[in-house]
Amino acid sequence: MHSDGFSKYHPLTNFLFFLGAILFGVLFQHPAYLLAGMLCAGIYYVLLQGRKALKAIAGMLLLLLIVALINPIFNTQGSHILFRLFGRPYTLEALVYGFAVGSILVITLLWFGCYNQIMTEDKFTVLFGNLAPSLSLLLVMVFRLIPNLLSRARQINDARRAIGKGGDDLPLKEKITQGMAVLTALTGWALEGSIVTADSMRSRGYGAAKRTCFQIYQMGFGDYLVILAAVLAAIVTIIGAVTGATDATYTPLLWSAPVSFFLPVYCIYLLIPTFIHVKEVLQCRIFISRI
Template sequence: MRQIPIKMTFFFQLHPIIATIFFGELIVLTMLFNHVAVALTGIVSLMIINVFYLGRHAAWQQLKFNGVLFFMIVFFNVLLNQKFSPFLWKVSTGFFTFKLSYPALLYGITMGIMLTEMLMTFALLNTILTANKLIYVFAPITPKLALLVTISFNLVRDLIKRFGQLLLLQKTRNLDTTTGSLPTRLKKILSLFQILLEDSLSSAMETANLMDARGFGAAKRTHYRSYRFNPTDWFFLMVTTAAFALLLFVRINAMGWTNSVADFNTILFTGDLYPMVLLGSFTLMPLIAEGVYHLWTN
């Protein structure tokens, strides 16, 4: 879907501090609204921008991984909340009675969507805010915090990359995790995880020693690239901050949020239209700015 390299997009060229503020606001908003319709609006908007910036294949792979967590959350919410009517299905076996509660189902779907939104936001953040940008943003506060934030945001991606490389290497030694019985495959995977853990710990110790030897954090850090604020950066910040403030006002007025699982009896609640429109507009703001930016430059 994305027709231009990501480094040429407006969102990637946005000032790192402005981009960090946007992602901070987006992360907060993924936790502010728990109505089904509002959550669906957020995840559809995030899927659109993830497809544009990450590519269709990467977005689809991420969605499949998040789908497993989504169904686990829905399952456990339905299993642990069986006292709220109406019930869609009921079955009794001996001393055990299972009730499929409609409110619990809707609540579980919403919680699963909210977690998926959070994971999709961090996937996009890892692409837009590269390691040097994160260090540039957080180094003035404290260099050690900048290093910790950078390592934390890139930890999962680095582990997945290393594990893929390790799988390819082990195949040359006829160690294929896709063949054999289930216990055999589990044993192979566990041995690979042991190697990955040992390698990660060794790499972390080596990095810590090297950074200490270079006196990291002892003095002010210089950067090989400087970032300058442009009028477009300030305009993007003003628009997104105004939309964020409106969404906070909507949330304070109890729109898009329900405190009790028992109240989840419909997909679209009264007053959901305001947070849906505002949340969708806020999430798609990078794409809107992308279109305006390229129309202006052309």
């Protein structure tokens, strides 16, 4: 996503934000915080994905409903019995609890959906390249090899088709045999190629000295500003959580702490990428209108 403002920030800024958002999302079970989390994550998800997001969100809400409806079947605690299922009580409290747990699941899915858009593999390796050099190199090579292997697999497929093997409308057994033949052919080619790659790496000095990391991202003023804002909001939210502002229980009795000013602070934290995204879009509009 090139149009997103937040993805232009340093990978560390991105990573820290998502780490906090997902941690808070998993830990808080106060209904107001769950609702806030779902809305904030949902808004950013829609901003990132556009129309595609709505379909995914519909799927997630269905999942939420399933988790919520199934929960009272297993969890029979609670004082308001709605009806009896197979002789076991189906309680209101357990149903509400199911909705809460389903919401937690949806919040994590939404944040991970945004994370997948922002934290691409290059950003991930920039972040962890110095911590685990061999592993990040391994990961980079895997990402390079996958498209390589797939295009080679297409060539093998075409060649096989030219001699009358393979095709689209085959019985299941034939399809599997054909796929396996391609896979073994690919293995042989990839393994021989790996030795050539390795020798080429060694002759260019792999392992001769400490490898440095190619850094395309620089921490700028904006990054420090965003991190500072996020850390401040996170600290206030954590204080709220420690003092019990985010507490809620569902079974056996429904109870939640009164909503306090910690909730808007939590929302500010979650809306940071949305603010940046909207600011960028508005700036772009203004610049275009001046032309």
